[in-house]
Amino acid sequence: MKFDKHTHMLLETGAIASRALIVGALGLALTLLGVFMDRAQFFQAYLTSFTFLTTISLGGLFFVLIHHVTGAYWGIVLRRVAENLADTLPLMALFMIPLFFGMHDLFHWTHEEAVAHDQILQWKQPYLNVGFFVVRNVLYFAVWIWLVRGLKTLSLKQDKGDSGNLVKMRRRAAGGVVLFAFTVTGFGFDWLMSLDPHWYSTIFGVYVFSGGFWAALALLSLFTNMLRKSGADELITMEHTHDLGKFMFAFTAWWAYIGGAQYFLIWYGNIPEETIWFIHRWEHGWKAVSLFLILFHFIIPFVILAFRAAKRVPALIVSLAVLFLVMHYTDHFWMINPVFNDHHLHVSWMHLTALLGMGGVYLWWFFFNSSKHPIVVMNDPKLEKSIKHIVH
Amino acid sequence: MSKPLGVLARFSNPAELIDAAKKVRDAGYQKFDCHSPFPIHGMDDAMGMKRSPLGFIVGAMTLTGAAVGMGLQYWTSTIEYPLVISGKPFFSWQAFIIVTFALFVLFGAFGAVFGMFHLNRLPRLHHPLFYSKQFESVTDDAFFVSIEAEDEKFDATQTQAFLSSIGGSNVEVITGE
Numbered sequence: 312m313k314f315d316k317h318t319h320m321l322l323e324t325g326a327i328a329s330r331a332l333i334v335g336a337l338g339l340a341l342t343l344l345g346v347f348m349d350r351a352q353f354f355q356a357y358l359t360s361f362t363f364l365t366t367i368s369l370g371g372l373f374f375v376l377i378h379h380v381t382g383a384y385w386g387i388v389l390r391r392v393a394e395n396l397a398d399t400l401p402l403m404a405l406f407m408i409p410l411f412f413g414m415h416d417l418f419h420w421t422h423e424e425a426v427a428h429d430q431i432l433q434w435k436q437p438y439l440n441v442g443f444f445v446v447r448n449v450l451y452f453a454v455w456i457w458l459v460r461g462l463k464t465l466s467l468k469q470d471k472g473d474s475g476n477l478v479k480m481r482r483r484a485a486g487g488v489v490l491f492a493f494t495v496t497g498f499g500f501d502w503l504m505s506l507d508p509h510w511y512s513t514i515f516g517v518y519v520f521s522g523g524f525w526a527a528l529a530l531l532s533l534f535t536n537m538l539r540k541s542g543a544d545e546l547i548t549m550e551h552t553h554d555l556g557k558f559m560f561a562f563t564a565w566w567a568y569i570g571g572a573q574y575f576l577i578w579y580g581n582i583p584e585e586t587i588w589f590i591h592r593w594e595h596g597w598k599a600v601s602l603f604l605i606l607f608h609f610i611i612p613f614v615i616l617a618f619r620a621a622k623r624v625p626a627l628i629v630s631l632a633v634l635f636l637v638m639h640y641t642d643h644f645w646m647i648n649p650v651f652n653d654h655h656l657h658v659s660w661m662h663l664t665a666l667l668g669m670g671g672v673y674l675w676w677f678f679f680n681s682s683k684h685p686i687v688v689m690n691d692p693k694l695e696k697s698i699k700h701i702v703h
Numbered sequence: 704m705s706k707p708l709g710v711l712a713r714f715s716n717p718a719e720l721i722d723a724a725k726k727v728r729d730a731g732y733q734k735f736d737c738h739s740p741f742p743i744h745g746m747d748d749a750m751g752m753k754r755s756p757l758g759f760i761v762g763a764m765t766l767t768g769a770a771v772g773m774g775l776q777y778w779t780s781t782i783e784y785p786l787v788i789s790g791k792p793f794f795s796w797q798a799f800i801i802v803t804f805a806l807f808v809l810f811g812a813f814g815a816v817f818g819m820f821h822l823n824r825l826p827r828l829h830h831p832l833f834y835s836k837q838f839e840s841v842t843d844d845a846f847f848v849s850i851e852a853e854d855e856k857f858d859a860t861q862t863q864a865f866l867s868s869i870g871g872s873n874v875e876v877i878t879g880e
Contacts, residue, residue: 571800578797581789617762619754 314542319685321541328678335671341664349659354413355651356661360669361410362502363526363643365403366519369495370527371396372455373520375462376491379484385554387697388547391688392534394466395680396527397459402676404452406669410502411445420508431509439505448501451494458487470689477692495520503643506650510588514573521566522608522642528559529635536629538686546687546698549623553702556622559631563616567609591649596656600645608638640666705878707859708831709851711838712871717743719870720846724749726869727848734854738838738847760818761811768810772803831877849877 313322345353374393378386386393415421419432420439426432432439461483465476496516504515512518532555539547577585592601612631615621622628648657688694714720717739724737728751737746776799780786785793820826832838832849841847848871850862859876866874 575797575800579789619758 312537312541314538314686316542316545319546319687319689321538321682321686324678324682328675328682331671331674331678333671335668335673335675338664338666338668338671340668342661342668345659345661345664349661350413351416351651352659352661353665354410354416355647356659356665357413357669358410358417358502359640359643359647359662360665361403361406362519362647363640363666364399364406364669364673365498366523366643367526367530367639368397368399368403369455369491369498369520370524371531372400372459373491373524374527374531376458376484376487379462379481380488382481382693384693384696385551385700387691387693388551388687389531389535389555390466390691391684391686392531392538392681393527394459394463395677395686396530396534397455398463398680399673399676400452400455400459402673404456407448407452414441414444418505418508420505435508439508444501447497451498454490454494458483458490462487466688467684469691470685472690474690474692492516495523503646506647507588507591509584512573512577512585512588514569518566518569518573521562521569522639525559525562525566526635526639528555528562529632529639531555532559532628532632534681536625536632539625543687548698548700550700550702552625552628553622554700556616556628557702559628559635560613560616560622563609563612567605567613570609591653592645595654597645597649597653600641600656604638604641604645607634608642707852708834708877708879709849709857710859710862710866711832711835711847711849711873711875711877712866713837713873714846714848714871717846720848721745721749723848723866723869723871727850730856730865732850732854732856734851734857736849736851738832738841738845738849740842740844740846755822757815757818757822761814764814764818765807765811768806768808769803771810772806773799776802831879834877834879835875837873837875 312324312327314320315322342353342357345356371393374386375390375397377383378390378393410417418439419425420435421441426436437443462480465480465483469476469480499516499519503519504511532552535547535552535555539552574589577589591597612634615627615631621631644658644662691697712723714723720737720739721743724746727735728749735750737743737750739746773796777794780795781793787793788795788798791798831851837845838847848866850857850866852859856862863874863876
């Protein structure tokens with residue numbers, strides 16, 4: 312990769328993009344074999360990768376939205392990267408289509424004979440039924456893609472000198488955050504919470520969002536570091552790395568705060584239909600995963616990132632970012648898998664191939680998009696201020 | 704003439720003040736300060752100021768707060784006055800997290816505010832610089848460098864000459880009279 316200082320274009324991304332595509336294609340092909348071997352397992356592994364990546368893209372979208380809404384200037388140099396991260400949502404919409412064919416394998420509430428004997432599921436049927444599920448999830452993606460494409464188009468016009476777009480972008484983003492809150496909550500409820508259709512937690516959508524934004528910051532940090540090494544270090548400085556590190560620190564605490572709030576209330580109430588969710592994630596070997604999450608999704612990153620030096624040493628922040636991505640996958644594995652394997656901790660080879668497959672294509676898409684337009688915005692009135700930004 | 708408390712010199716604009724700060728720093732003075740009506744970007748570096756240790760004060764305070772919060776609840780509910788509450792164990796750390804977290808934050812906030820006061824030597828009712836008549840315009844349009852008599856390199860005559868040589872005007876020895 313090479314950054315062109317005059318046009319702000321990212322050159323020579325072909326090698327890395329095509330490697331990602333090869334890994335992706337191989338991974339997906341191998342995973343596809345799984346459909347014929349163990350259909351249920353295939354969809355579980357596929358769903359884990361799907362929600363893992365979609366929540367990261369949503370984190371990218373959120374980064375763009377809050378930057379427009381708050382008018383923050385420090386991250387202007389990172390905005391296009393976040394826009395490209397969010398621009399993977401059309402790809403994730405394509406990846407969602409196969410899941411509609413696996414709903415019977417994933418969701419207990421789609422089993423008519425089970426619903427017939429279950430009053431709670433009958434009561435939930437106006438919401439939890441296949442038709443409405445498909446319609447609203449298509450709608451969620453339509454809203455996100457409309458937001459991403461709209462904001463990115465305005466941003467690209469600004470590159471060519473249309474500075475009036477700033478107000479338009481801010482207005483759209485202001486409405487966008489409201490839509491974002493509802494749609495992300497719905498997404499979390501549908502794909503993750505309804506796997507266990509008797510269980511409910513009103514904060515669950517926020518929990519799903521918190522992990523996604525956390526992991527998106529890690530990916531932004533990784534890519535920013537690559538850009539700095541490719542020659543963009545005059546525009547994207549150590550100060551921006553530092554500020555991303557602060558965000559990573561804050562959202563480490565935020566994830567734990569939301570996850571903790573969810574756990575403590577359920578622990579207090581001690582009602583069987585609520586506690587069962589945590590019991591499934593504590594017994595029969597799952598305790599190890601739960602403790603692993605608490606330790607590496609919260610305590611260790613929190614302690615390390617509390618120190619200023621940790622946010623300013625590239626090697627350290629890059630290692631932490633990789634840890635964040637591993638832990639985000641673990642988090643989604645931990646939300647999805649105990650539903651199907653509540654009697655033993657079980658990992659399939661399909662988890663790996665689905666992750667490599669979908670992740671490879673995801674990265675290819677991301678790098679391809681990154682090379683099409685300037686990777687650092689141009690002509691933004693606040694760009695100069697962003698470049699000269701200094702952390703105190 | 705009473706003992707000098709420090710030397711004050713006036714500079715005409717922020718750029719000159721930054722320049723002067725660098726020269727005073729390079730000359731080896733430690734106890735000096737720059738005064739201006741508004742914050743000047745880059746002044747901390749020019750004066751060679753070290754990073755504030757406030758973060759570590761706050762860090763130590765948060766840990767103390769958390770330990771106090773958890774410790775107090777542990778002691779009251781398992782040793783001093785054990786009570787069964789909704790059938791939960793005496794030591795229910797889950798229930799104690801909220802107070803622990805609250806004290807973690809509260810102590811941290813106290814550490815930040817009072818630590819800042821301490822590091823800034825506040826509250827302070829008077830300062831030798833207030834003896835200077837010309838120093839009154841520092842809140843209006845004047846830029847000053849002051850070097851305190853407590854500085855190891857301080858010598859009333861030489862320091863005055865030094866401040867003049869780096870472009871200071873109205874060089875004044877503060878004596879407290």
